[in-house]
Amino acid sequence: MTSLADLNQNIQTAARRALADGRAEVVFGYRQGTAPFTAAPHFARTPEDCGQFVWTSFARVNLAAYLPKYPGKVALIARGCEARSAVGQVVESQFPRENLYVIGVGCQGMVDPEAVLAREKRPIREVTEDLTTINLAGDGWTASLPKAEVLRRNCKTCVCRTPKDLADEMLGGDAPPLPADDFADLKALAAKPPQEKMAYFKGLVKDCLRCYACRQACPLCYCPVCFVDETRPQWLGKSNDAMDTFTFHLLRAFHCAGRCTSCGACEAACPMDIKLREFNRLLEEEVQKDWQFVPGASWDQKPPLTTYRPDDEADFIK
Amino acid sequence: MHNPYLPYPVRIAMIRVETEDKNLRTFKFEFLNPGDEEKFAYLPGQFAELSVPGQGEIPIGIASSPTEKGSVLFTVNRVGQVSTFMHCMKEGDIMGLRGPLGHPYPLDTLKGKDILIIAGGFAVTTLRSTIVWMLQPENRPKYGKITFVYGARTPGLLLYKEEWSDWQKRDDIDVHVTVDREAPGWTGRVGFVPAITKEVCPPPKNTAAIICGPPVMIKFTQPVLEEAGYSTDDIIMSLENRMKCGLGICGRCNVGPEYVCKDGPVFTLTQLNQLPKEY
Amino acid sequence: MAEYTVKDKLSFLKAAAGSGRRLLAPSSKDGRVRLAEVTPDRVAFDYLNTHLSPKDAFFPQTEKMLAFHKDAAKPGAFVYQPLGLDKIQPTVVFGLRPCDARGLAVCDRVFQNDRFTDPYWKTKYEGAVKIGLACQAPGPNCFCTAVGGSPFGEDGLDVLAFTKGEGLGLKTLTPAGDEFLKGLSGLESGGAAGEMDGLKKAAESRLPGPLDLAKAQAAPVMEIYNQPHWKETADRCLNCGTCTFFCPTCHCFDIQDEENERGGVRMRNWDTCMSWLYTIHGSGHNPRPTKTERVRQRFMHKLKYIPLKQGGACGCVGCGRCVQHCPVNIDIRAVAVDMSK
Numbered sequence: 001m002t003s004l005a006d007l008n009q010n011i012q013t014a015a016r017r018a019l020a021d022g023r024a025e026v027v028f029g030y031r032q033g034t035a036p037f038t039a040a041p042h043f044a045r046t047p048e049d050c051g052q053f054v055w056t057s058f059a060r061v062n063l064a065a066y067l068p069k070y071p072g073k074v075a076l077i078a079r080g081c082e083a084r085s086a087v088g089q090v091v092e093s094q095f096p097r098e099n100l101y102v103i104g105v106g107c108q109g110m111v112d113p114e115a116v117l118a119r120e121k122r123p124i125r126e127v128t129e130d131l132t133t134i135n136l137a138g139d140g141w142t143a144s145l146p147k148a149e150v151l152r153r154n155c156k157t158c159v160c161r162t163p164k165d166l167a168d169e170m171l172g173g174d175a176p177p178l179p180a181d182d183f184a185d186l187k188a189l190a191a192k193p194p195q196e197k198m199a200y201f202k203g204l205v206k207d208c209l210r211c212y213a214c215r216q217a218c219p220l221c222y223c224p225v226c227f228v229d230e231t232r233p234q235w236l237g238k239s240n241d242a243m244d245t246f247t248f249h250l251l252r253a254f255h256c257a258g259r260c261t262s263c264g265a266c267e268a269a270c271p272m273d274i275k276l277r278e279f280n281r282l283l284e285e286e287v288q289k290d291w292q293f294v295p296g297a298s299w300d301q302k303p304p305l306t307t308y309r310p311d312d313e314a315d316f317i318k
Numbered sequence: 319m320h321n322p323y324l325p326y327p328v329r330i331a332m333i334r335v336e337t338e339d340k341n342l343r344t345f346k347f348e349f350l351n352p353g354d355e356e357k358f359a360y361l362p363g364q365f366a367e368l369s370v371p372g373q374g375e376i377p378i379g380i381a382s383s384p385t386e387k388g389s390v391l392f393t394v395n396r397v398g399q400v401s402t403f404m405h406c407m408k409e410g411d412i413m414g415l416r417g418p419l420g421h422p423y424p425l426d427t428l429k430g431k432d433i434l435i436i437a438g439g440f441a442v443t444t445l446r447s448t449i450v451w452m453l454q455p456e457n458r459p460k461y462g463k464i465t466f467v468y469g470a471r472t473p474g475l476l477l478y479k480e481e482w483s484d485w486q487k488r489d490d491i492d493v494h495v496t497v498d499r500e501a502p503g504w505t506g507r508v509g510f511v512p513a514i515t516k517e518v519c520p521p522p523k524n525t526a527a528i529i530c531g532p533p534v535m536i537k538f539t540q541p542v543l544e545e546a547g548y549s550t551d552d553i554i555m556s557l558e559n560r561m562k563c564g565l566g567i568c569g570r571c572n573v574g575p576e577y578v579c580k581d582g583p584v585f586t587l588t589q590l591n592q593l594p595k596e597y
Numbered sequence: 598m599a600e601y602t603v604k605d606k607l608s609f610l611k612a613a614a615g616s617g618r619r620l621l622a623p624s625s626k627d628g629r630v631r632l633a634e635v636t637p638d639r640v641a642f643d644y645l646n647t648h649l650s651p652k653d654a655f656f657p658q659t660e661k662m663l664a665f666h667k668d669a670a671k672p673g674a675f676v677y678q679p680l681g682l683d684k685i686q687p688t689v690v691f692g693l694r695p696c697d698a699r700g701l702a703v704c705d706r707v708f709q710n711d712r713f714t715d716p717y718w719k720t721k722y723e724g725a726v727k728i729g730l731a732c733q734a735p736g737p738n739c740f741c742t743a744v745g746g747s748p749f750g751e752d753g754l755d756v757l758a759f760t761k762g763e764g765l766g767l768k769t770l771t772p773a774g775d776e777f778l779k780g781l782s783g784l785e786s787g788g789a790a791g792e793m794d795g796l797k798k799a800a801e802s803r804l805p806g807p808l809d810l811a812k813a814q815a816a817p818v819m820e821i822y823n824q825p826h827w828k829e830t831a832d833r834c835l836n837c838g839t840c841t842f843f844c845p846t847c848h849c850f851d852i853q854d855e856e857n858e859r860g861g862v863r864m865r866n867w868d869t870c871m872s873w874l875y876t877i878h879g880s881g882h883n884p885r886p887t888k889t890e891r892v893r894q895r896f897m898h899k900l901k902y903i904p905l906k907q908g909g910a911c912g913c914v915g916c917g918r919c920v921q922h923c924p925v926n927i928d929i930r931a932v933a934v935d936m937s938k
Binding site: 319320321322323324325327350369370371372373374375397398401411412413414533558559560562563565566567568569570572573574575580592593594595596597 | 662663665673674675676677678679682707708710711712713714715716717719720817818819822848849850851852853854855856860861863865868870875876877878879880882884885890894897898901902905906
């Protein structure tokens, strides 16, 4: 791949082909956003629509989150995490495999606007990108930053930058693999006294507004009625009471255990920049350790916490 | 400063099970504090928030008429948390009443007109209020002929039986009570409200219709009136929507630019035709 | 109305804080600027705008309104009493951006509408002297000028200030602003208004021109309501409600009761029309059953319903927060263009 323009061309061509071949009635991808650090999910139904597709480092959501119950055949222009989440939707019977066509794209990671703003304090009026750098412009100045230096936290430990094992078709070159999350920080936290751990997790969500953008952006949160929205009985208070807020995040993390693909949509959607994945990462590690399961890696293996086997470990029952 | 969120404390003076399915109960409230009854000055068509401490509030149309002094009546359908809780309350229990809220039926502009009142099911509540009010000797001369059509699925689901039975005996109101199909012991009319309306509705000239009922009844009755020649200005309806504050602030009952609670719940069909059907 | 200058911002803030009013001003905490009760030395000046809109100073995310007790031995069991209204302190708010002040004025016309007055809002809003700080360097997502505002706008403010070297220029806009500044020491009379006009023009020239909302505002409600573009916008909307939580004019709330064995409270919490729960009836019927109706409601409310109800005042003040935070880039400017096509 020589340039971003080439990649965009390839994406648009692949999208048109998927529509023309009848593999899809709609193609999910992104188009250019209208403000710095934004991109808009773009749903193309005609060849003309496909002309707007771009590759972007500013995708804040996971396109697989739109799949559950989506009518008709869908082609997904997918990063590794999106391909994995799409696999998860199929495995969890939220979307039929035969209606899904995955156009995989090698991905060097998404850019964290907060990381950019930490490096560049001047007001940024325009952001553009090419394959490996982002280009910033302000009032009478320009600057470039290597994407690799301002990646989103989850993208720094991505285990599926090139989803060729999951895609029906691949675009772009392979993105060189990264070392997986070693969970070193969380292991250190786990060794601390319970009060300190509690304080850490409570501190994470102290600014939470209960807007539920994390849940809405999450490809795993497809429940028709979330437990926090149930009214009879109402499980949880609706105020910004710290315990209610904490309970929401803790329970959501458990509901996602062994299913999370670390796509980071929750953190990217959170307007208060809460490190929501801290709740999921520990559980991710547990699931890997106990069941050697990687979510979204196989089209037929169910997540371990949604299955029962007679030989499941039961040593936690005393 | 007046606090419109603060309910008047009331005591449940009487509870009556209204229907055979026991889903509807009528509550009679008496104000705990002297002077509150005067502050709660209302007219037919208005509603109030019934306020149960610890449970929440529900907006319910006022079923009594302001001419019935000393207490206020509400008929409550058991649907959600608050109404279910209320169905388990006892006479003598203390709760709250917040209002009156919304606009009443346009009783002034209806003066001099013949009145057609159409009710379906338990939506009859504020129409009971209207009829009681209009039949008062001081009010009755202000209106022409009054026709009342009231329907329910079965005889056991009709509310306020004693009252409409009394009205049937009067000569200053035409009462047509109907049930959907034949039932043992029922000697009254049988048929759906739209059909009965078609049969008994007065000529549209100088007549206004007030309609309250389930969506399906409204859907089929409205064309009957329009075919009969009623102008959309003379078809008056009362909307229901989910509400919280009742004051036009919390936003929840918004239908187009209108707040059902503050700007309604009473609208003419002319007004409703210009609004989204988000109710 | 009067104009003043002060040579030193800090001494002005100290005087304001010493006026007997609580000082609320933008300050930085955990890398984010927010409106908070602060000491004068911690007030931030180098901010585009506060992260959250200032509405929570007058309309907190959670506000306890009433309380009751269950002790039958004491008088008034199960009778609600008002909560907190007697504890609201007189305040001076410094550093409101003109867009946000205008947003608060939109909210004020809802909380104090043609029939009812919300005492929880009124006591706080009218109990505050509101000093705006003009935007001399508007941000990349700002578009106040596109919706009838200005970086030097005066709506909803008692005083408008602008940075003048190390000091401030100040212009009073209401009797409350006049009275407040009269009582402060260290102010020199005059020397602000002339300079303000030039700065205003310079700042405005860096912002976009007006959006063409004429058609959307003139057309009947149902014509805009039935436009085909809503479906396309709704397609990508997550219904997350971030826009509503950050919007300075979104004022919707839920009322909830919570109780324990001794008593309970009634409170209100910010709510969002993006949620299906917001409108659902007890019967299960939902007047806005899908994303499309909910997305349309938000934009119709901002750009059509509020102008209709508030004499033409736009429900969007161009602060740009929703544009910045929407995870799927639903841009109210683009929606406004669609509505006026």
